[in-house]
Amino acid sequence: MRKHATYPDLAGRSVFITGGGSGIGAALTRAFAHQGSKVAFVDIADAESEALVASLEAERVGHTPLFLHCDLRDIEALREAVDEAAAEHGDITVLLNNAAHDERHAVERVTPEYWDDRIAVNMRPVFFAAQAVIPMMQRAGGGSIVNFGSVSWKLRQGGMPAYTMAKASMQGLTRGLARDFGKQNIRVNTLVPGWVMTERQLKLWVTPEAEKEIDAGQALAGRVRPEHIADMALFLASNASAMCSAQEFVVDGGWT
Numbered sequence: 179m180r181k182h183a184t185y186p187d188l189a190g191r192s193v194f195i196t197g198g199g200s201g202i203g204a205a206l207t208r209a210f211a212h213q214g215s216k217v218a219f220v221d222i223a224d225a226e227s228e229a230l231v232a233s234l235e236a237e238r239v240g241h242t243p244l245f246l247h248c249d250l251r252d253i254e255a256l257r258e259a260v261d262e263a264a265a266e267h268g269d270i271t272v273l274l275n276n277a278a279h280d281e282r283h284a285v286e287r288v289t290p291e292y293w294d295d296r297i298a299v300n301m302r303p304v305f306f307a308a309q310a311v312i313p314m315m316q317r318a319g320g321g322s323i324v325n326f327g328s329v330s331w332k333l334r335q336g337g338m339p340a341y342t343m344a345k346a347s348m349q350g351l352t353r354g355l356a357r358d359f360g361k362q363n364i365r366v367n368t369l370v371p372g373w374v375m376t377e378r379q380l381k382l383w384v385t386p387e388a389e390k391e392i393d394a395g396q397a398l399a400g401r402v403r404p405e406h407i408a409d410m411a412l413f414l415a416s417n418a419s420a421m422c423s424a425q426e427f428v429v430d431g432g433w434t
């Protein structure tokens with residue numbers, strides 16, 4: 179793993195990550211665990227999540243992350259997971275709303291049930307996770323919420339309108355919550371990843387043609403990797419970003 183910058187104020191912090199078991203989420207779990215944060219994460223990918231916990235245990239991070247199986251479509255289960263994480267690690271003061279699923283769907287095949295299911299994965303839990311941790315952040319004197327957006331809709335990507343709508347909505351939620359709770363030192367920002375080379379993206383979508391598209395689109399050479407997203411998440415969670423709220427932070431190699 180590439181070494182991240184160290185943020186001393188993140189050591190010992192109670193951090194809650196959605197979808198922290200694979201993809202970008204796994205890089206987040208790793209990065210915060212290596213800061214000495216007390217990380218709890220929810221996911222439905224049991225095998226990958228358990229393997230991640232085992233590897234961090236072997237690396238002897240200060241606090242081995244707590245994995246809680248939770249399907250985020252079930253809001254009661256999400257609330258229980260938040261409470262369990264807080265009972266184990268103390269009031270949550272960093273929330274990373276990372277989980278999402280970019281399943282493609284053709285407009286003509288979308289039913290109301292499918293639409294609701296996509297919103298239940300990509301949008302609804304973001305609000306309810308925030309709602310669950312805000313009283314803890316108020317008690318603790320502040321906190322940082324990071325909602326994960328996407329460049330996909332900014333680049334006019336078609337083929338998954340429920341996903342792009344959900345991702346575009348993140349900044350609306352971010353700005354509203356930032357206003358509601360900013361005076362209580364709760365900061366809310368949107369982290370906008372570019373095209374990030376996770377195993378899933380590489381397997382499903384990163385063809386030689388796509389590589390050319392990335393080279394043409396990004397200002398920077400190279401590829402955006404999960405660790406680059408974790409770099410920004412660490413900054414947004416820590417006091418290093420103390421006066422940053424209600425904003426979008428884009429990590430896309432200069433594409434948009």
Ligand SMILES: NC(=O)c1ccc[n+]([C@@H]2O[C@H](COP(=O)([O-])OP(=O)(O)OC[C@H]3O[C@@H](n4cnc5c(N)ncnc54)[C@H](O)[C@@H]3O)[C@@H](O)[C@H]2O)c1
Pocket residue numbers: 196197198199200201202203220221222223248249250251275276277278279280299326327328329330345370371372373374375376378379
């Ligand atoms: N990878 C990219 O190129 C890219 C680009 C733009 C934005 N993003 C955003 O970054 C975030 C992470 O993306 P990723 O590529 O790592 O996604 P991913 O699909 O690879 O991983 C998402 C994680 O969430 C979990 N998850 C999915 N549905 C769940 C559910 N119902 N309940 C609990 N957990 C669930 C998955 O098991 C997985 O561990 C997302 O918000 C995504 O929209 C990613």
